[in-house]
Amino acid sequence: MKNKTLNYLHKKKKDIIEYIISNRLFLSYVLLSIISVTLVRWLTIKNVWAFKPFVTDLGVILIIGALGYFIKPRNQFKYYFTWTVIYSILCIVSSVYYTFYSSFASIGEFASLGQVEGVTGAFTEKLRIIDFIYILVPIIFYFIHHKLAASTYYYFLDKIEKGKKMVVGTILVGTLFLAYSFGVATGTDYSRLAKQWNRVYIVERFGVIVYQFNDLIQSMTPKLSSLFGYDDALERFNAYFDNKEEHKTNEYTGVLNGYNIVFIHMEGMQTFLMDLEFNGKELTPNLNKLAKEGMFFKNFYPQVSTGTSSDTEFTLLTGLLPAQSGTVFVSYYNRNYFTIPKYLKEKGYYTFSMHGNYSSMWNRNKAHPSLGYEGLYFNETYKYTDADVVNLGINDNLFFEQALPIIENIEQTYNNYMGTMITLSNHAPFKAAAAFSDFDLSTTMDVVNEETGLKETITTDYLRDTAVGDYMLSANYADGALGTFMDYVKKSKEFDNTLFVFYGDHDAKLSRNEINYLYNYNPETGEVYTVDDENYREYDAFDHELNKKTPLIMWSKNKDLKRIFKGEINYTMGMSDVSTTLLNMYGLYNKYSVGNDIFNIKNDNIIAFPNGNILTKDLYYNNSKNEYKIFNPKFELTDEYLENLKAIVDEKLEISNYIIVYNLLENKTMTGE
Numbered sequence: 001m002k003n004k005t006l007n008y009l010h011k012k013k014k015d016i017i018e019y020i021i022s023n024r025l026f027l028s029y030v031l032l033s034i035i036s037v038t039l040v041r042w043l044t045i046k047n048v049w050a051f052k053p054f055v056t057d058l059g060v061i062l063i064i065g066a067l068g069y070f071i072k073p074r075n076q077f078k079y080y081f082t083w084t085v086i087y088s089i090l091c092i093v094s095s096v097y098y099t100f101y102s103s104f105a106s107i108g109e110f111a112s113l114g115q116v117e118g119v120t121g122a123f124t125e126k127l128r129i130i131d132f133i134y135i136l137v138p139i140i141f142y143f144i145h146h147k148l149a150a151s152t153y154y155y156f157l158d159k160i161e162k163g164k165k166m167v168v169g170t171i172l173v174g175t176l177f178l179a180y181s182f183g184v185a186t187g188t189d190y191s192r193l194a195k196q197w198n199r200v201y202i203v204e205r206f207g208v209i210v211y212q213f214n215d216l217i218q219s220m221t222p223k224l225s226s227l228f229g230y231d232d233a234l235e236r237f238n239a240y241f242d243n244k245e246e247h248k249t250n251e252y253t254g255v256l257n258g259y260n261i262v263f264i265h266m267e268g269m270q271t272f273l274m275d276l277e278f279n280g281k282e283l284t285p286n287l288n289k290l291a292k293e294g295m296f297f298k299n300f301y302p303q304v305s306t307g308t309s310s311d312t313e314f315t316l317l318t319g320l321l322p323a324q325s326g327t328v329f330v331s332y333y334n335r336n337y338f339t340i341p342k343y344l345k346e347k348g349y350y351t352f353s354m355h356g357n358y359s360s361m362w363n364r365n366k367a368h369p370s371l372g373y374e375g376l377y378f379n380e381t382y383k384y385t386d387a388d389v390v391n392l393g394i395n396d397n398l399f400f401e402q403a404l405p406i407i408e409n410i411e412q413t414y415n416n417y418m419g420t421m422i423t424l425s426n427h428a429p430f431k432a433a434a435a436f437s438d439f440d441l442s443t444t445m446d447v448v449n450e451e452t453g454l455k456e457t458i459t460t461d462y463l464r465d466t467a468v469g470d471y472m473l474s475a476n477y478a479d480g481a482l483g484t485f486m487d488y489v490k491k492s493k494e495f496d497n498t499l500f501v502f503y504g505d506h507d508a509k510l511s512r513n514e515i516n517y518l519y520n521y522n523p524e525t526g527e528v529y530t531v532d533d534e535n536y537r538e539y540d541a542f543d544h545e546l547n548k549k550t551p552l553i554m555w556s557k558n559k560d561l562k563r564i565f566k567g568e569i570n571y572t573m574g575m576s577d578v579s580t581t582l583l584n585m586y587g588l589y590n591k592y593s594v595g596n597d598i599f600n601i602k603n604d605n606i607i608a609f610p611n612g613n614i615l616t617k618d619l620y621y622n623n624s625k626n627e628y629k630i631f632n633p634k635f636e637l638t639d640e641y642l643e644n645l646k647a648i649v650d651e652k653l654e655i656s657n658y659i660i661v662y663n664l665l666e667n668k669t670m671t672g673e
Contacts, residue, residue, distance in 0.1 A: 022157060023166075025073075026065055028144045029080040033061045033087050036137045037208045040091040043130060044098040045204055053207035056181040060209045062174030069166040073157035077145045084138045090212055091134040094203075099131060103306065103611065104199040104208075106215050106325050181206070191650075198612045201624040215325070233658040240655045247580075247589045250599045255564050256585040258416070259556075260498040261344075262407070263316070265422040266478065267309065268430075269504035271298070271549045273475050278441050283476055286483030287551060290502060294555030295565040297598075299572045301549050302506045305610040310362040312505040312575055313420070317341065317371055319579035319593025321656040322610050328660060333367040335663040338590045338670045340579055341372030341418055346670070347586070350374060350414040354403050355422040356382060356393035373420070377406055391432050396425040396481035404488060411494045426478035428509060434473035437480070441469055447524045460523050467514040489557070496558055499565065503578070504550025512544040542620050542629035545613070552578070572617045573598045574607035592665055594652045608649040621645070 020027065037057045042048035068079045097105040148154065185193075189205055192198045193214060202211045269284075274291065276283040290296075304311040307327030314328045315321060317339040323332055341351040352375035359365035359378035368376055382402045384394045393399075403421060410417050425433040442461040449456050463469030482502075489495050519537045520529040529536040552573070554565045576595035583590055584597050596605055607615040612623030618635040621628040621642070630637060658664055 022161070024153065025076060025080060025145065025148060026068065026170075028141060029065055029068075029084060030058075030061055032084060032137045032141055033065075034058055036084075036087050036091050036134050037061075039133065040094050040208055041203065043095050044104075045200060047204055050204065052181055052184070052205060053203065055177050057207035057209050059174045059177030059181065060207075060213075062177065063171055066167050066170035066174060069161070069164075069170065073161055074154045077149075081138060081141060081145070084141045087209075088134040088137050090208065092132055094208055094212075095131040095134070099128060104203055104211060106199070106306070192612075198623055200611070204624065230662050233662045234664060237655060237658050237664050240651065241591060244591065247584070247591075247597065248600055250584070250597065252564070252581075252585050252599050254585065254587040255561075256499060256582070257587055258497070259558070259561065260349075260411070260416055260495075261418050261582070262498055262500050263420040264482070264500060264502045265309070265313070265420060266426070266482070266502060266504045266551070267423045268426045268428065268471075268506065268508045269475060269478065269550055270507050270547070271300070271504070271551050272547055273472065274551065276472065278439070278443065281439070283439065283472055284479040286479045286486065287502070287553075289483075290486065290553050290555050291551065291568075293562075293566075294553050295567060295569060297552035297569045297571070297573055299549060299570055300503070300552035301572075301574050301607055301609075301615060302504070303575045303607065303609055304506045307362070309422070309505045310364070310367070311610075312503075313422075314367075314371070315575045316503070316578045319576050319590055319595035320659060321576060321594060321608065321653060323660050324610070324653070324657045327362070329362045329364065329367040332660050333363055333370050335370075335660060336665045336668075337371060337659075338592055338665060338668075339372045340582060343583060343588050343590070343670060344416075344418045344586070345372055345374070348416060350410060350417040352377060352410065352417065352419040353422070354381075354399075354406070354419065355379070356396075356399040356424045357422075358393070361392070375410070375419075377403070381406070390425045390436070391427045391429070393424045395433075395436070396423050396478055397484060399423065400481055400485035400488075404485070408492070408494050411498075423478060423481075425481065426474050430467070430470040430474035430508070432474075433477045434470040437473040437477040439473055439476040441472060443523070445523055458523065462521050462523065462526075463518070466517060467510055468518045471508050471510060498558070499554060499556045499561055501578075501582070502551060502553040502555065503575075504552075507548035507550065512539065512541060515539065515544060515547065540629075542622070545622075546615075546620060569598070571598050571602050572605050572607060572615060574605070574615075576608075577601075577605065590670065592659065592668065594656050606645065606648055608652045610653070612646075612649065612653065614645055614649050616645070 034054070034057060038048055038054060041050070041053060047053070064083060065080065068076045071079055093105050097103070185205070192201050193206065193210075199211065199215075202214065206214075269287070273284050274282075274288050282288050302312050303315055303321055305322035305324075305327070307314070307322055307329060310327055310329040311322040314337075318337045320337070322328065326332070328335075341349075345351055351373050353364070353368050353373045354377040355361075355364065357379055359368075359376060359380070364378070365376065379393055382394055382399065384398055388394050388398050390396075394402075400421075407419065410419070425436075427433075441463045442459050444457060444459045446455050446457055448454070463472065486500075489500070516539045517528060519539050520535075521527075522529050522533070522535070531538075556562060556565060574595065576593070577598050578595070579590060580593050580595045580597045581599065584599075594608075598605065603617050605616070609615070614621040614623070618632040619628050619630045619637065623646075628637070628642070
């Protein structure tokens with residue numbers, strides 16, 4: 001018995017050695033490919049040792065590789081080399097994209113690649129050399145092939161390889177790996193795979209390759225909308241809005257009837273900047289002043305996806321959320337949406353938009369008319385030289401200066417108007433605008449001299465030339481330009497019947513470590529405080545997400561409106577709530593919005609972020625990690641409450657996306673019929 005066992009083991013060992021020797025090219029392809037896709041998870045979401053995505057990726061790599069056995073050994077290299085190149089490109093795109101967006105690239109967003117030209121500086125600033133390490137994979141694979149070709153390897157395989165048998169056996173092994181991965185998947189796993197909007201979760205659970213294949217299928221859905229999914233989407237849409245609670249009036253209903261409205265889109269402006277002072281001076285004095293004079297929403301959050309600024313424009317005007325795949329302005333701009341400009345045009349308002357960038361950026365020359373803007377005043381409207389350009393277009397000072405006479409002419413020509421002014425200067429890379437600010441970021445403090453033991457007063461400019469330092473200086477410059485504009489507005493004979501709405505479009509896309517440097521710098525050591533230090537200020541992943549809120553201020557110099565729009569509003573509010581809130585102030589209501597009138601919903605508001613994260617007055621829920629942070633000590637979380645919360649957000653995201661992808665408002669009216 002013992003001899004039989006030893007003979008069996010000896011035979012298996014021999015079989016394994018023979019398999020390795022006669023499949024060196026295939027095994028090299030498998031090993032290099034799995035290293036590549038595992039490495040991308042390590043460089044992005046840090047779950048390099050996770051078993052399930054590893055097994056899933058390996059299963060797909062094996063099945064794809066198995067098909068190479070249909071090819072004669074001497075030609076197999078071309079097949080496997082092609083796939084190593086594909087995997088490398090996939091990994092490079094995923095790694096670079098994650099560095100910039102903290103998410104993973106979607107096939108549907110390749111239509112937006114034309115927008116990259118305008119943000120090249122912001123993009124290249126964040127690039128890391130290590131994001132291109134995957135280029136080595138096909139290079140290494142080529143050298144392995146070259147060495148094998150110099151030997152008798154391919155000649156030997158021509159004689160002995162049984163292609164069909166290897167195909168069947170390898171596919172069987174790959175299928176077993178996939179069967180395990182999908183067999184142990186939960187209902188939540190399948191749900192998120194089908195919906196695709198939680199990209200990080202899918203990569204964490206199923207790996208990079210399955211994510212991209214699944215995304216390819218999802219991106220084809222709009223092209224097949226007339227054949228696949230439309231009926232189900234329409235049924236869900238009707239059920240959602242038929243059961244929607246009727247809009248109720250409140251103390252703000254109709255208060256803006258007859259008044260003009262101008263939105264000031266503040267690029268990259270975050271609320272935490274308003275709390276910063278250096279050497280007794282406020283970093284954003286003008287914004288702070290507007291907040292004190294008007295109505296300031298302290299807990300206001302953008303709900304952007306990869307469309308960033310364009311996502312904010314779309315969400316603010318429609319009360320819908322960004323598309324799950326691609327961006328609305330590029331891929332779905334020609335749908336029918338019910339927007340603030342369209343509602344006000346029905347009331348006889350002239351509508352316009354202004355921007356110092358090219359009108360082709362984010363496809364605004366097509367998207368803005370589709371959203372209801374009549375007049376478009378973009379880059380070609382203004383006179384400037386190359387010296388006047390900061391980042392993506394003319395600097396904010398010159399933009400406001402040249403926009404003023406245009407707006408004054410609009411006020412003199414039309415009885416009522418609604419417009420949006422989109423600023424630019426505070427756009428990454430922040431070093432460009434930072435150079436125009438003379439704000440002193442230095443800090444003076446008392447420290448103990450280690451040698452003498454005596455206290456010394458030192459001044460340090462530790463924020464200079466850091467990412468967060470450049471951002472603060474850039475924001476200070478933008479605040480100054482805004483202040484000059486508003487000084488003119490206040491002194492002008494015009495604009496007396498106008499409400500100005502200032503909003504930050506999205507966060508600055510700075511990393512948690514970059515912001516943490518602001519809060520936890522140790523001037524004595526020149527390093528960052530650790531958790532164990534008594535001076536350490538906690539700034540965890542949840543704090544970083546909560547810090548992404550932006551200002552929302554409603555301000556007017558009109559005496560009647562001043563009495564209405566004043567004070568701080570602490571309700572938790574999202575960008576999708578702006579449309580419903582403001583339309584009510586005009587006595588209007590958009591039934592087909594997933595946002596709420598903040599003065600009706602108040603503290604019961606639920607913010608649904610495009611990645612599935614959730615924010616309420618009591619907690620922040622991270623959907624991909626299934627983790628949460630409770631910041632209301634009196635709040636008791638139950639499983640039932642959390643599951644209901646997730647169901648509400650899932651439905652909002654789905655219904656909003658159905659409206660976008662399937663053009664479900666095409667045959668609807670703005671009155672809700």
